[in-house]
Amino acid sequence: MELIHFYALKIDEGLTDRAFKKICYITSMNSLKTIQKHIQFLSGFQPVCYDCGCSSCVCYTGPYEILTKCPKCASDHYKTDGKTPCSYLEYLPIIPRLRAMVANSSYARKMQYCSKHIRNPRKITNIFNGTHCLLLWETCVKIGDEELPEWFFSDP
Ligand SMILES: [Zn+2]
Incomplete structure (x- = not known):
């Protein structure tokens, strides 16, 4: 957990790799690469x-x-x-x-934000009000030559 909190500090504060490496050196913490590998292992990604x-x-x-x-x-x-x-x-x-x-x-x-978003056709407030998205809301999903019975964004 100490490594995760330490790395979160880097991300939250936007510390450069160079600055973070200096902090690692000063605090005798593991190297940036070691911390990143450990976090990568924990994330499963x-x-x-x-x-x-x-x-x-x-x-x-x-x-x-x-x-x-x-x-x-x-x-x-x-x-x-x-x-x-x-x-x-x-x-x-x-x-x-x-x-x-x-x-x-x-x-x-x-x-689920997209499905709960209240669309206003007269005002673009985000991407879901854009013309392409509005078109997709009324378009069936097509894979290859097969048209599926659902339209884009039909599943909340
Ligand atoms: Zn180039």
Whole structure:
């Protein structure tokens, strides 16, 4: 719990990694990497790593996966060894996060916001009043060629 509280301080106060590492050193606390690994283990989430450019212009996935140079700034995809990416993007997959949120009653209630939102067609107060969302409210979900009997956002 001490590690979690300590790491929460970093997140809540927006401390940089550099500042946090100094605090770890001063307080003889575990290293930032050790704390992050421990919290990752406790969370049960496994991040997925994608190659990323040095300037973070693109994530080398999908159509960019085979590129050796950034299509925006022409920087190299890999370091001089030709196989180590310049940088990584750590992504927490959405499905496990949604499962965890649905399993938590407090978050599950918050996630029902969309279904409880009172729409005002004359005033855009959030994304659910946008024209695309309003169109989806009246559109059946279609997977491939099959049209399902539900429309978007029909399940609260
Ligand atoms: Zn770039």
